[in-house]
């Protein structure tokens with residue numbers, strides 16, 4: 001990030017980032033406590049096999065991962081500029097937001113992504129090229 005932000009902006013972002021990290025930590029603790037209570041209710045009074053603890057916990061982790069990926073990718077797509085230069089011919093192309101299902105390592109996610117089609121060179125390119 002060197003040189004991208006002023007010292008003042010940097011400090012403000014650090015403060016915001018610290019607050020958000022604390023909030024996330026607190027929310028994750030709450031989520032873990034609620035998920036654990038839910039497991040307790042669903043499993044009843046007997047001693048569960050460890051798989052019965054681990055598998056739903058892992059599934060919930062993957063669900064959280066999909067939610068983060070979907071939110072973040074959509075956020076980036078919406079913030080994209082409405083015009084961009086074609087990588088082939090450098091002419092300006094209109095950027096549109098398109099919705100689709102993408103495969104993540106934690107399962108399918110619904111995302112919005114920005115896509116541009118060049119009318120001149122027929123090139124189709126994604127502004128957010130990290131998506132599969």
Ligand SMILES: [Zn+2]
Nearest residue numbers: 086089118121
């Ligand atoms: Zn082009």
